[in-house]
Amino acid sequence: MPTISLRVPETELDIFKAYAKHNNTTLSEIIRVAMLEKIEDEYDLKVFEEYETEKQAGTLKTRPINDLWKELEL
Incomplete structure (x- = not known):
C-alpha cells in the first residue's frame, strides 16, 4: 500500500x-x-448547488416517487 x-x-x-x-x-x-469525508462533503455540496441552480432556472426534471418505486419493483 502506498x-x-x-x-x-x-x-x-x-x-x-x-x-x-x-x-x-x-x-x-x-x-x-x-x-x-471531506471529498464526499464537497461532492454533496456541488450536487446540491446544481440542484438549486436547476430549480431556480426552472429546468429541474422531477418525477413522482411512485414511478421510482415501480421502476425499482418496490
Whole structure:
C-alpha cells in the first residue's frame, strides 16, 4: 500500500494521536477517513448547488416517487 507523508505542527500531531487513541484506531485510519469525508462533503455540496441552480432556472426534471418505486419493483 502506498505511503503519504504529511507535515504538521507538533501540537496538531498530538491532537490527531489523542483522537486516534480515544477512538481506538490508527492515525492513518483517522486521516484517511477524514479526507474521504471531506471529498464526499464537497461532492454533496456541488450536487446540491446544481440542484438549486436547476430549480431556480426552472429546468429541474422531477418525477413522482411512485414511478421510482415501480421502476425499482418496490
